[in-house]
Amino acid sequence: MAKFIFNYIRDSYEELVHKVSWPSWSELQNSAVVVSIASLIIAFVIYLMDISFQTMLETFYSLF
Numbered sequence: 001m002a003k004f005i006f007n008y009i010r011d012s013y014e015e016l017v018h019k020v021s022w023p024s025w026s027e028l029q030n031s032a033v034v035v036s037i038a039s040l041i042i043a044f045v046i047y048l049m050d051i052s053f054q055t056m057l058e059t060f061y062s063l064f
Contacts, residue, residue: 023031
C-alpha cells in the first residue's frame with residue numbers, strides 16, 4: 001500500500017512539473033479580467049430578471 005501511495009505522489013509530481021502547461025502571468029491576468037467581466041455581466045442580467053419578475057408579480061397581485 002505504501003508503494004502505491006509513493007508511486008502516486010511521484011507520478012503526480014512528475015506530471016505537474018513536466019507535463020502541465022502553466023499559463024504565463026499575463027495570460028493569467030487576462031483570464032482573470034475576462035472572468036471578472038463575465039461575472040459582472042451575468043450578475044447584472046440576473047439582477048434585471050429579478051427586478052422584472054418582482055415588478056410583474058407585484059402588478060399581478062395588486063390586481064386581486
